[in-house]
Amino acid sequence: MEENGPILEFEKPIYELEKRIEEMRNYAVTENLDALADEIQRLEEEVARQRRKTYSNLTRWQRVLIARHPNRPHTLDYINGMMEDFVELHGDRSFGDDKAMVSGLAKLDGRPIAVVGHQKGKNTKENVMRNFGMAGPEGYRKALRIMKLAEKFDMPVLSLVDTPGAYPGAGAEERGQAEAIARNIYEMGRLRVPIIVMVIGEGASGGALGIGVGDRVIMMENAWYSVISPEPCSTILWKDQEKAAARKADCAEALRLSATDLLQFGVIDEIVPEPFGGAHRDHETAIANVRKSILKALHEAGAQSVEERLEARLEKYSSMGAFDVVPAADDPS
Amino acid sequence: MAWFERRQRGLSPQKRKEIPKGLWVKCDKCDAMLYKAELERDFNVCAHCGYHFKIGHQGYISLIMDPDTFAETDSDLRTVDPLEFKEKENYPDYMKRYQKRTGMMEAVVSGTGRIEGRLVSLSIHDGSFLAGSMGSVVGEKVTRSIRRALDLEIPLLVVATSGGARMQEGILSLMQMAKTSLWLNRLSEEKIPFVVVITNPTMAGVMASYASLGDFTLAEPGAMMGFAGGRVIEQTIGSSLPEGFQTAEFFLTRGFVDQVVPRTGLRETLSRILSYFPDREKKEELEPEAP
Structure with a gap:
C-alpha cells in the first residue's frame, strides 16, 4: 500500500x-x-x-477503476468534510438498520439539510460491516424515512450515490428489494422539497436509482452510472467466464457509463471536476469541488415554488429516452 | 395497427414457438401429455399441474378483453441505437433478429380495450421479444398508457413479464424506471386505479418500478418475480435456494402480492376490481389510431 x-x-x-x-x-x-x-x-x-x-x-474502464478506488472519499467523508453538526439517524422503523446506507441531518453552510447516501468501507473489515455499499430494502426504506422527515420539516435533501448495486441476497429479496426501490423512485418523484443527487463513485443500476431521483443530478468526473456494471454485462453477453473477464473493459466502453456520456444523454445536469488523477489523491479538493456544486444546485432548486419544482422534475424525467416516431404508413411489417 | 391486424389474421409466432403443431402437447413442468384443443380451452393451463403456458400479448388480449374491443396505440414508436452498442452483436441487428422472429417491433404492446364494457388503458409485455426487456420504447409506451389513462380518466392495466431494463440502451433504459414511476404519481393524484398482473417472469428493473406500484397487484400462479435472478442470489449467498423461492405464492405470503389469480379467473377478478370505481370514461376524446 x-x-x-x-x-x-x-x-x-x-x-x-x-x-x-x-x-x-x-x-x-x-x-x-x-x-x-x-x-x-x-x-x-x-x-x-x-x-x-x-x-x-482515461478510458471508461479506467474511470470505473478510479471510481472503485478504496481510498476514494465516500459518503461519510463528504458529510464530515463539508458539513457541520451531523446527526446520524438509524433504522427503517420496520426491520432493522442497514449500514450500507447512512442518513441523517446536517448543516451545510449553516443551513439544515437531510443527507442520505450509500456507504462503502476503506478496507475489508469496514467493507464487511458496510456490506460493500450494497443496501437492502431496509437501507432504501431508511433513506425514504429520512427524506419524508425532510419534507415534513421543509429541508432540502442531498443524496450521495456510491454503490456496486442493491444487495442480491435471499433476505433482501424476501423483504421486497424490488418494491423498496420502486417505492423510493415513486416517492422521490413527488417529494415537495428540493432533491440534489450527487454520484460520487459507482452508480450501479436500480441500487443507485433507488436514491437517485432529483431536481439536479450531478456526477463527479470519474464516477460511473449505468443500467448494469461492466462485469455482469459481459457475463450475460459472453456466457463463458474467461471470455467475459477478457471483455469487461470493452463492455464498460459499450455501456457509455462515464459522466461525459451521461451529460450528452441528458441524464445528468453537471460534472464536478476531480483533482488530477482522481479524488483519492486529494480529498480536500474533491470535497471542496463537490460542496461548491451542491451549494449552486441548492440555490437553483430552492428558488422554485413547490409546484414549479414538481412540474420540472416530471418534465426532466419525461424527456429521458431515445426513439423515433414513424408515420403509420411507413410501418415496415 | 396494421401489423397487429395481420398477426391476428394468421401468423401467431408465440403459439408456433411454444405450442408445437399436432394434437398433443407436453407440459413444460410435469411432462403430462395434453390434448391441444383441451389445453386451449383451459386458457393454456395444464389440467394436471396447473402450469401456465406462455401465451404472449395476444393471448392476454383474448383472455382479458371483450372481443374486438382492443385498439392498439403507439405502434409508431421505433427503437434507435443511442449508445451505438456493438459489444458481441450490434444492437440494431439484434433487434432486427427479434423483430423477424416475433413479428413484433418491441417488447410491449399498448392500447385501449374493454373489460365487461369498461374501457381501460393497457400495456402488455411480451416475453418472446428480448425477454420483455425495457428500453426507451417500452418505457415510453408504458408512460403513454399512463398518460392515456389520465387523459381519458380510465383505469390502467399492465400485464408484466420482463427480464428487466435492457442493457443495450444503457442508462436510458434505467431512466425509464423513473419516467414511468413519476407519471404514476399523477395517476394517484387523479385517483385513477392501476392494476398490475405479474406473469412469469417479472424481474429487476420492471419489478423495481411500475410492476411494484399497482394499487392492485395480481400474479399468475408460479410466476417468478423479484429483483435479482435466482442464480445471482445463489452466487451471493453461496448456497442453493429453497424450492418455490421468488414465486408469486412466495411473495403472497411475504406480503407483496394481493392475490395469486389463475388465468381462468383473471378476467372476472379484474372486472370485479374495476366495479369498485365509478366509470369516468371520457367518450368523446377517444380517437383510435388510424389504420
Whole structure:
C-alpha cells in the first residue's frame, strides 16, 4: 500500500518513474553528485508528460477503476468534510438498520439539510460491516424515512450515490428489494422539497436509482452510472467466464457509463471536476469541488415554488429516452 | 395497427414457438401429455399441474378483453441505437433478429380495450421479444398508457413479464424506471386505479418500478418475480435456494402480492376490481389510431 492506497494497473508506469526519480535524488544527495540534476529534471518532465497523457485520456474502464478506488472519499467523508453538526439517524422503523446506507441531518453552510447516501468501507473489515455499499430494502426504506422527515420539516435533501448495486441476497429479496426501490423512485418523484443527487463513485443500476431521483443530478468526473456494471454485462453477453473477464473493459466502453456520456444523454445536469488523477489523491479538493456544486444546485432548486419544482422534475424525467416516431404508413411489417 | 391486424389474421409466432403443431402437447413442468384443443380451452393451463403456458400479448388480449374491443396505440414508436452498442452483436441487428422472429417491433404492446364494457388503458409485455426487456420504447409506451389513462380518466392495466431494463440502451433504459414511476404519481393524484398482473417472469428493473406500484397487484400462479435472478442470489449467498423461492405464492405470503389469480379467473377478478370505481370514461376524446 502506497500513500494513496493501492496503485491501479494503468498508473504503474507513472509510479515506477516517480520511484526512480526518488532513488536518483537520494543517490545524488548522498554521493553529492550535481551531474544527476539534468537527468532528474528530464525524468520529471517525462513523469509530468505521462501523467497528462494518462489522466486526460482515461478510458471508461479506467474511470470505473478510479471510481472503485478504496481510498476514494465516500459518503461519510463528504458529510464530515463539508458539513457541520451531523446527526446520524438509524433504522427503517420496520426491520432493522442497514449500514450500507447512512442518513441523517446536517448543516451545510449553516443551513439544515437531510443527507442520505450509500456507504462503502476503506478496507475489508469496514467493507464487511458496510456490506460493500450494497443496501437492502431496509437501507432504501431508511433513506425514504429520512427524506419524508425532510419534507415534513421543509429541508432540502442531498443524496450521495456510491454503490456496486442493491444487495442480491435471499433476505433482501424476501423483504421486497424490488418494491423498496420502486417505492423510493415513486416517492422521490413527488417529494415537495428540493432533491440534489450527487454520484460520487459507482452508480450501479436500480441500487443507485433507488436514491437517485432529483431536481439536479450531478456526477463527479470519474464516477460511473449505468443500467448494469461492466462485469455482469459481459457475463450475460459472453456466457463463458474467461471470455467475459477478457471483455469487461470493452463492455464498460459499450455501456457509455462515464459522466461525459451521461451529460450528452441528458441524464445528468453537471460534472464536478476531480483533482488530477482522481479524488483519492486529494480529498480536500474533491470535497471542496463537490460542496461548491451542491451549494449552486441548492440555490437553483430552492428558488422554485413547490409546484414549479414538481412540474420540472416530471418534465426532466419525461424527456429521458431515445426513439423515433414513424408515420403509420411507413410501418415496415 | 396494421401489423397487429395481420398477426391476428394468421401468423401467431408465440403459439408456433411454444405450442408445437399436432394434437398433443407436453407440459413444460410435469411432462403430462395434453390434448391441444383441451389445453386451449383451459386458457393454456395444464389440467394436471396447473402450469401456465406462455401465451404472449395476444393471448392476454383474448383472455382479458371483450372481443374486438382492443385498439392498439403507439405502434409508431421505433427503437434507435443511442449508445451505438456493438459489444458481441450490434444492437440494431439484434433487434432486427427479434423483430423477424416475433413479428413484433418491441417488447410491449399498448392500447385501449374493454373489460365487461369498461374501457381501460393497457400495456402488455411480451416475453418472446428480448425477454420483455425495457428500453426507451417500452418505457415510453408504458408512460403513454399512463398518460392515456389520465387523459381519458380510465383505469390502467399492465400485464408484466420482463427480464428487466435492457442493457443495450444503457442508462436510458434505467431512466425509464423513473419516467414511468413519476407519471404514476399523477395517476394517484387523479385517483385513477392501476392494476398490475405479474406473469412469469417479472424481474429487476420492471419489478423495481411500475410492476411494484399497482394499487392492485395480481400474479399468475408460479410466476417468478423479484429483483435479482435466482442464480445471482445463489452466487451471493453461496448456497442453493429453497424450492418455490421468488414465486408469486412466495411473495403472497411475504406480503407483496394481493392475490395469486389463475388465468381462468383473471378476467372476472379484474372486472370485479374495476366495479369498485365509478366509470369516468371520457367518450368523446377517444380517437383510435388510424389504420
